[in-house]
Amino acid sequence: MTINTSRRGFLKSAAAAGAVLVVGVRPDGALAASGSPSMLTPFVQIGSDGSVTAIVKHFEMGQGPSTGLTTLIAEEMGLTMDQIGYDFAPSNPQVYNNTLFGPMQGTGGSTAMANSFMQYRQAGAAAREMLLQAAAQAWGADASALTLQDGVISGAGHSAPLGEFVEAAAQLDAPADPPLKDPSEFRLIGNPDVRRLDSAAKGNGTAMFAMDIERPNQMIAMIARPEQQRATAVSVDASGAEGIKGFIDAQILPNAAGVAVFAETTWGAMQARDAISVEWDTSAAETRSSDEIEAEIRAALDAEPTYNVNGADVAAVRAAVDGADTVVEETFYFPLLAHAPMEPLNCTIEETADGGILLHDGCQFPTIPHGAIAEIFGIPFEKVQIKTVLAGGSFGRRATPQADYQVEAALAFSLTDRSRPVHLVWSREDDLRSGYYRPAFGHKVRVGLNADGSIVGWEHRVAGQSIMKGTPFEAFAIQNGVDHSSVEGTVDSPYQIPTAAFGLTDTEKATSTLWWRAVGHTHTAYVMEVMMDMAAKAAGIDPVDFRLAYLTGDGPDQTRKAGVLKLAAEKANWGNAPEVRSQGIAVHKSFNSYVAEVVEISGTPEDGIKIEKVTCAVDCGIAVNPDIIKAQMEGGIGYGIGHNMRDQITLTAGVVDQYNFPDYEPLRISDIGEIEVHIMPSAEAPTGVGEPGTPPAAPALANAIAAASDLRVASLPMDENGVSFV
Amino acid sequence: MAISLKLNGKDQTVEAEPGTPLLWVIRDELKMTGTKFGCGVASCGACTVHLNGEPVRSCQTYIEDVEGAEITTIEAMSENEIGAAVQQAWIELDVVQCGYCQSGQIMSAVGLLSENPKPSAQEIDDYMWGNACRCATYQRIRAGIQRASEILEA
Incomplete structure (x- = not known):
């Protein structure tokens, strides 16, 4: 078994205060003769009492890295999962950067395990080797004769708990290239019985989310916001809030984007915010409606695209489609979507004794708010600290290029004398109406089939609102004008489609656009997989066989995608559904993982569709925590299906129409039946699982609906386009 | 007041x-x-x-x-027989993801099992409908309630 991933760096140890051994990879990759602990990357800390703590550089929004990265350390140190704990890393991009993001610390793109797998194993292995070396010196034995298992070092006639050697081990240099366990020796990696480390606390009310942070003498702040994006506050009259218990003050934010309302309690802040009156300047405010956004996108699809994404000979592709025996054609529209994590956005900001700033936050991309806060307060980067706590979901919302809510908290705090910590709290209305959405997109696709049902041409236009343009990521995220996140999943699909043209047109943004669980794949997978299904039907070929005909290459992209497609079909008993049920299938690669899903439904669009069962097959390389992978597929499927069933954000004259969950109805327990997940055995490097379960879910449902009824849902959400659900 | x-x-x-x-x-x-x-x-x-x-x-x-x-x-749920069983089932099945809704899920699940010690999947769906989970942990919630029912029966 080989592990297909790169290894990096040298390892170095240093003693920290209290005989704590910290082990990690030096940021500059160099092995210095001496170095201060602050220059190291402590992924594992060992106390002199033998307690081992994994330092987790990715935040926990439910996707499981606190368990996952801890598993890697425990595996290499021969510990059981109850012999190790974890802490979230502080904000320090030099040492805790996401190696796939460059010099930035952050969680996203389903990269937590992919960028940590070797790094954390190496740290755990180095710690193990140093402890063995220290024991060998103490016992006058050869380190190679010793083993570390379940927290005990033994061999050469001795046996002692690892804590006895921490002080001595801290004096040693870390091995440059510690031996890693052979995968055949894994006890924890790949073990389906490894349990989440956060289950108990999340089930008994003791888990501390950002919302639960209460700093001594803190104030609550809520922000009164304009109805229209980009309106600004001119004046505030707080007289209506006087007399509300706990109300302190209301002041216009320094950037005039809103009014900060301060109170002693959350309830007081909520009431006071409703009671003040604010005069807004709407001269520069957004006034468009979602109908206009949709009209602009649909018009763009009827015009020649701005960007020829794959450099195709468009005339030749068009001629091939036009000359085909059969042309299958469809136009798709995807509305704005909100993320709506269960915990409304919030964070707490305070001044430290040395004049620095400390932020308590379920922080997804620490480097961005870290820099923004330093700038707002005019203090050095080093004087800002971020304490990351549990996040009640995110789905992309807690990471914005503008650090929107952390900046709001900082601006509100800057209005005070900084003697009291400020806990900024959003309501659900703030969340749904905040203006950060999965952008609206449209696709228009024409597929030409010859007489034997083979694809002879594929002309594909995409139009929509770029996520990356106008953000600090523009410089490196845009190539030749193309925001790849607008077209990912189309032009780079593993399908070997001959004679294809992919074009893109950017449309204007009426709101802020933001990555939303699976980003561009949320619409591209739907289009690719519904088109493949329509083409298969037109060709009179089984949808699984039709897809496999475009996955015949022996490259990993084709074999792995075909592999999950066949596995899902087999496990779902594809083609043999009970008489009253219909099946639909979809398969998609995203974030370097391959996922196929079969959705089985009963009913009809007119009388009501019931989602009876979803069968999923995933290939994400080595399955580090199989049960967490299954959970992420289950959740990703629910997220994809729920929104596409019935959710959208709409605007009327620039004002968001939705207020709270009744207007943006979440998936409910009664909406979805059993989900069965199968993991493809693999020796490849681990890849993402947080997002890849989402993209195939809605197109598989759409394809099942088409199998039941001949209704092709091409505009979302489904319940606005001819489908009722029971 | x-x-x-x-x-x-x-x-x-x-x-x-x-x-x-x-x-x-x-x-x-x-x-x-x-x-x-x-x-x-x-x-x-x-x-x-x-x-x-x-x-x-x-x-x-x-x-x-x-x-x-x-x-x-x-x-106080750990001091309640049904609450403790639900919490045990939640841990056994790793129901939680982000966990933010789970206090409410467990309080509702205990309410259901107090009225109906052995609910069917349909009865669970009907009772638990109002507890949203944005992580969509629903099938584990369903299984967790059924597991808690078994624990209580044993």
Whole structure:
């Protein structure tokens, strides 16, 4: 078994205060003769009492890295999962950067395990080797004769708990290239019985989310916001809030984007915010409606695209489609979507004794708010600290290029004398109406089939609102004008489609656009997989066989995608559904993982569709925590299906129409039946699982609906386009 | 106004304006953070507590209406036979993901099992409908309730 991933760096140890051994990879990759602990990357800390703590550089929004990265350390140190704990890393991009993001610390793109797998194993292995070396010196034995298992070092006639050697081990240099366990020796990696480390606390009310942070003498702040994006506050009259218990003050934010309302309690802040009156300047405010956004996108699809994404000979592709025996054609529209994590956005900001700033936050991309806060307060980067706590979901919302809510908290705090910590709290209305959405997109696709049902041409236009343009990521995220996140999943699909043209047109943004669980794949997978299904039907070929005909290459992209497609079909008993049920299938690669899903439904669009069962097959390389992978597929499927069933954000004259969950109805327990997940055995490097379960879910449902009824849902959400659900 | 109530078996007197939601008395005044704020309009169930043994949405339960009542929150569930079984099942099956809704899910699940010790999948769906989970942990919630039912039966 080989592990297909790169290894990096040298390892170095240093003693920290209290005989704590910290082990990690030096940021500059160099092995210095001496170095201060602050220059190291402590992924594992060992106390002199033998307690081992994994330092987790990715935040926990439910996707499981606190368990996952801890598993890697425990595996290499021969510990059981109850012999190790974890802490979230502080904000320090030099040492805790996401190696796939460059010099930035952050969680996203389903990269937590992919960028940590070797790094954390190496740290755990180095710690193990140093402890063995220290024991060998103490016992006058050869380190190679010793083993570390379940927290005990033994061999050469001795046996002692690892804590006895921490002080001595801290004096040693870390091995440059510690031996890693052979995968055949894994006890924890790949073990389906490894349990989440956060289950108990999340089930008994003791888990501390950002919302639960209460700093001594803190104030609550809520922000009164304009109805229209980009309106600004001119004046505030707080007289209506006087007399509300706990109300302190209301002041216009320094950037005039809103009014900060301060109170002693959350309830007081909520009431006071409703009671003040604010005069807004709407001269520069957004006034468009979602109908206009949709009209602009649909018009763009009827015009020649701005960007020829794959450099195709468009005339030749068009001629091939036009000359085909059969042309299958469809136009798709995807509305704005909100993320709506269960915990409304919030964070707490305070001044430290040395004049620095400390932020308590379920922080997804620490480097961005870290820099923004330093700038707002005019203090050095080093004087800002971020304490990351549990996040009640995110789905992309807690990471914005503008650090929107952390900046709001900082601006509100800057209005005070900084003697009291400020806990900024959003309501659900703030969340749904905040203006950060999965952008609206449209696709228009024409597929030409010859007489034997083979694809002879594929002309594909995409139009929509770029996520990356106008953000600090523009410089490196845009190539030749193309925001790849607008077209990912189309032009780079593993399908070997001959004679294809992919074009893109950017449309204007009426709101802020933001990555939303699976980003561009949320619409591209739907289009690719519904088109493949329509083409298969037109060709009179089984949808699984039709897809496999475009996955015949022996490259990993084709074999792995075909592999999950066949596995899902087999496990779902594809083609043999009970008489009253219909099946639909979809398969998609995203974030370097391959996922196929079969959705089985009963009913009809007119009388009501019931989602009876979803069968999923995933290939994400080595399955580090199989049960967490299954959970992420289950959740990703629910997220994809729920929104596409019935959710959208709409605007009327620039004002968001939705207020709270009744207007943006979440998936409910009664909406979805059993989900069965199968993991493809693999020796490849681990890849993402947080997002890849989402993209195939809605197109598989759409394809099942088409199998039941001949209704092709091409505009979302489904319940606005001819489908009722029971 | 001063309101007396029994919270997790302990007599408490709280000072709150009429119209204050029980949720904010629990969180803001009593500093107990296991009960969560999710929507404020009784649409998500994250704030579910027991009022005289019945699950209610504390964000839409007003303090003046609970004078003298017995309020139970997630913090006391381990002392309740059904609550302990549900918590055990939740750990066995790793029901949670982000976990933010799970206090409310467990409070509702305990309410269901108190009325119906052996609910069918359909009965679970009907009862638990009002507790949203944005991570979509629903099938594990269903399995967790059935597992808790087994634990209680044993």
